[in-house]
Amino acid sequence: xxxxxxxxxxxxxxxxxxxxxxxxxxxxxxxxxxxxxxxxxxxxxxxxxxxxxxxxxxxxxxxxxxxxxxxxxxxxxxxxxxxxxxxxxxxxxxxxxxxxxxxxxxxxxxxxxxxxxxxxxxxxxxxxxxxxxxxxxxxxxxxxxxxxxxxxxxxxxxxxxxxxxxxxxxxxxxxxxxxxxxxxxxxxxxxxxxxxxxxxxxxxxxxxxxxxxxxxxxxxxxxxxxxxxxxxxxxxxxxxxxxxxxxxxxxxxxxxxxxxxxxxxxxxxxxxxxxxxxxxxxxxxxxxxxxxxxxxxxxxxxxxxxxxxxxxxxxxxxxxxxxxxxxxxxxxxxxxxxxxxxxxxxxxxxxxxxxxxxxxxxxxxxxxxxxxxxxxxxxxxxxxxxxxxxxxxxxxxxxxxxxxxxxxxxxxxxxxxxxxxxxxxxxxxxxxxxxxxxxxxxxxxxxxxxxxxxxxxxxxxxxxxxxxxxxxxxxxxxxxxxxxxxxxxxxxxxxxxxxxxxxx
Amino acid sequence: xxxxxxxxxxxxxxxxxxxxxxxxxxxxxxxxxxxxxxxxxxxxxxxxxxxxxxxxxxxxxxxxxxxxxxxxx
Numbered sequence: 001x002x003x004x005x006x007x008x009x010x011x012x013x014x015x016x017x018x019x020x021x022x023x024x025x026x027x028x029x030x031x032x033x034x035x036x037x038x039x040x041x042x043x044x045x046x047x048x049x050x051x052x053x054x055x056x057x058x059x060x061x062x063x064x065x066x067x068x069x070x071x072x073x074x075x076x077x078x079x080x081x082x083x084x085x086x087x088x089x090x091x092x093x094x095x096x097x098x099x100x101x102x103x104x105x106x107x108x109x110x111x112x113x114x115x116x117x118x119x120x121x122x123x124x125x126x127x128x129x130x131x132x133x134x135x136x137x138x139x140x141x142x143x144x145x146x147x148x149x150x151x152x153x154x155x156x157x158x159x160x161x162x163x164x165x166x167x168x169x170x171x172x173x174x175x176x177x178x179x180x181x182x183x184x185x186x187x188x189x190x191x192x193x194x195x196x197x198x199x200x201x202x203x204x205x206x207x208x209x210x211x212x213x214x215x216x217x218x219x220x221x222x223x224x225x226x227x228x229x230x231x232x233x234x235x236x237x238x239x240x241x242x243x244x245x246x247x248x249x250x251x252x253x254x255x256x257x258x259x260x261x262x263x264x265x266x267x268x269x270x271x272x273x274x275x276x277x278x279x280x281x282x283x284x285x286x287x288x289x290x291x292x293x294x295x296x297x298x299x300x301x302x303x304x305x306x307x308x309x310x311x312x313x314x315x316x317x318x319x320x321x322x323x324x325x326x327x328x329x330x331x332x333x334x335x336x337x338x339x340x341x342x343x344x345x346x347x348x349x350x351x352x353x354x355x356x357x358x359x360x361x362x363x364x365x366x367x368x369x370x371x372x373x374x375x376x377x378x379x380x381x382x383x384x385x386x387x388x389x390x391x392x393x394x395x396x397x398x399x400x401x402x403x404x405x406x407x408x409x410x411x412x413x414x415x416x417x418x419x420x421x422x423x424x425x426x427x428x429x430x431x432x433x434x435x436x437x438x439x440x441x442x443x444x445x446x447x448x449x450x451x452x453x454x455x456x457x458x459x460x461x462x463x464x465x466x467x468x469x470x471x472x473x474x475x476x477x478x479x480x481x482x483x484x485x486x487x488x489x490x491x492x493x494x495x496x497x498x499x500x501x502x503x504x
Numbered sequence: 505x506x507x508x509x510x511x512x513x514x515x516x517x518x519x520x521x522x523x524x525x526x527x528x529x530x531x532x533x534x535x536x537x538x539x540x541x542x543x544x545x546x547x548x549x550x551x552x553x554x555x556x557x558x559x560x561x562x563x564x565x566x567x568x569x570x571x572x573x574x575x576x577x
Contacts, residue, residue, distance in 0.1 A: 020571075025561045025566065026561075
């Protein structure tokens with residue numbers, strides 16, 4: 001409120017305290033009956049609500065998770081080793097909240113909003129970590145693309161703003177790399193990113209932060225970390241806290257991207273809590289509401305209508321499979337909730353195909369509508385060709401004679417696979433992706449040895465950036481490949497091929 | 505049924521004060537209340553009483569806390 005120049009502190013206090021009345025000073029109170037492994041049971045607290053914060057002496061807090069006639073079951077958020085039986089508990093009437101807003105950008109915090117990067121945090125706005133998902137009438141269709149910068153993904157499994165796309169695969173198949181590369185590619189695109197680490201090794205989170213820092217991506221990124229050393233309750237609330245942070249930006253009209261790395265560990269943390277709270281175990285010992293655990297989280301993603309600011313929240317949850325089993329409980333749950341999945345395969349990874357995307361099992365249910373026209377024009381038959389190639393490749397391994405058309409398809413597939421390989425942290429722009437796909441599909445690499453295709457493509461990109469830079473920029477800005485642009489591009493490619501001595 | 509509770513008081517206190525508080529709670533809850541009393545200077549002033557799963561907080565510490573919340577709202 002604007003105050004006149006001559007205002008004193010006394011004036012302000014008098015004004016603010018006018019009409020102030022002392023409120024009730026009666027709290028619900030309980031006593032700790034048992035405590036262990038971060039889970040406690042309390043007597044009393046008859047009016048406690050589900051999810052409410054319960055305070056203990058010494059600034060220790062717990063979250064109510066189980067309400068029954070016998071008392072309250074709660075999970076400790078801090079001070080796991082400090083609480084004793086007989087300690088008094090007080091209900092606060094508040095739910096768990098997390099600081100939100102611009103001051104969080106570039107920071108690493110825990111799920112309660114405490115900074116983990118050694119600097120102080122002075123955020124003014126708080127937001128409850130749990131909240132309702134946007135209503136049906138407040139949403140609009142996914143129609144804008146969110147580019148990952150990965151040729152294999154953007155061409156065949158495109159992601160749109162507001163989509164939920166699962167990244168799934170065994171350990172060490174490059175799941176986090178895809179997520180981090182996607183964050184890196186948002187530089188200068190006005191998309192705020194939240195990376196939520198759940199049950200990860202602290203060293204791995206530090207590595208992600210370093211990668212983002214070095215690429216200058218922390219300027220538009222927030223990291224929420226509940227590492228493997230944190231208690232199950234902190235790991236449980238981490239994705240909801242991250243989502244609340246991203247949601248705050250979304251309702252202000254901002255495009256946001258959130259990575260949940262990973263939801264299998266989140267489910268394990270929830271299973272730990274549920275078993276300690278004596279809830280009945282179901283399949284794989286997960287509690288009955290493990291589906292709802294993830295569905296209510298991922299439902300909060302989406303794209304709001306223009307009247308509501310037009311902000312979006314794109315979610316990329318990660319799920320780790322065991323021995324490539326995507327029919328396990330948590331993977332099938334999350335697959336059914338999301339709008340598609342990027343499936344990464346160990347065999348492909350070890351064969352040097354990186355990103356190790358299995359095109360046959362990967363799908364994007366809504367992203368195709370959001371794909372830029374230029375990309376749609378050049379990637380139409382890509383999936384089919386690659387799927388056919390993979391199938392034929394299996395037969396070709398037996399060394400039997402193949403006819404001419406099969407041989408041609410195999411050669412094309414080999415070159416396509418080669419061009420789809422992409423090093424870590426080197427995202428392609430839209431124009432670069434269009435060029436590379438046109439290079440292979442146009443047959444310009446037919447005279448090039450398979451092992452040299454990538455190098456050839458790299459050379460072509462450098463050549464075009466130098467010789468045909470206005471055309472490249474036009475594709476990037478308009479997102480279209482007009483006839484004129486296509487002709488210009490093809491003549492550029494031909495000139496390059498001629499200059500390096502290859503026949504077309 | 506008689507109830508027992510915990511009473512924390514800031515600063516020195518005498519028997520009369522305890523008797524007054526105990527009498528007040530006995531009347532309020534319509535039953536005999538007995539307290540185990542302890543001194544807690546962190547409350548700055550006033551007292552807190554825990555009885556029948558309720559916390560009656562009449563300490564200066566909590567009043568200042570609520571005032572702070574009101575002023576910074």
